């Protein structure tokens with residue numbers, strides 16, 4: 001069984017914008033694939049769209065709901081945020097859908113007034129709180145590379161059962177990297193910080209997809225998401241894929257990110273690679289002037305691993321060079 005359902009409609013500038021989902025199968029468990037929370041994250045949106053094809057002719061035990069354009073305004077213009085001023089009346093209103101779910105929860109519980117992006121969040125939240133699991137698809141949008149990773153939030157306000165399920169499902173992706181961070185990490189207003197309060201586990205996917213790496217990441221991304229559907233028993237024969245080889249390594253679990261920035265304008269050449277373990281004092285890359293002389297050795301002040309790394313090329317002072325994934329004990 002396949003059907004589409006409109007969760008909410010908006011009429012802006014002579015055009016109708018729908019928050020909608022496509023539903024495959026029936027009964028439980030209900031897993032929702034959510035993409036387009038950030039409209040410029042095209043890789044995540046393409047993965048969700050591919051699932052509409054993948055699920056179409058699959059025998060499912062339970063149901064999968066796919067939302068490809070969570071923020072229909074941002075997706076219509078391929079921008080991260082709801083475009084202003086077309087869709088928001090007031091400058092300065094929160095236009096990042098993934099910072100609107102706390103307000104949306106208050107809107108549901110106390111009927112507070114909400115702006116248009118918060119209303120989108122509210123319509124999503126009202127629907128998603130009936131799911132058994134939500135898979136929240138994002139991707140990096142800056143240049144450079146990022147390790148593919150599954151993420152989930154922890155908080156003393158979440159039941160330990162929900163946290164256990166999130167841990168199990170994050171591992172079931174067979175991703176090499178898992179980030180377990182507290183809800184304060186990006187302000188506590190993301191869908192991944194709010195839905196677990198309704199006892200709905202959320203796994204967030206962060207896969208590259210910056211300027212250059214779309215093709216290879218696309219297939220890896222599909223596998224990571226598919227593996228969770230297999231774990232949930234929704235489809236497949238119980239076998240998970242991990243690039244064709246048997247998975248033996250434990251994933252690297254990290255708890256936060258520390259960024260490193262360029263101190264000068266120049267040509268950057270990395271000396272470490274993506275995913276590599278680094279220690280405080282290690283040189284991650286060098287910046288050269290026009291004549292090829294070393295201007296700067298970029299050293300990390302953190303222990304961890306290279307979570308993302310910018311491509312070799314010209315940098316401005318202040319550009320981000322790398323993110324270091326750090327564990328709890330190194331976060332302080």
Ligand SMILES: [Zn+2]
Pocket residue numbers: 037038041138139
């Ligand atoms: Zn995002």
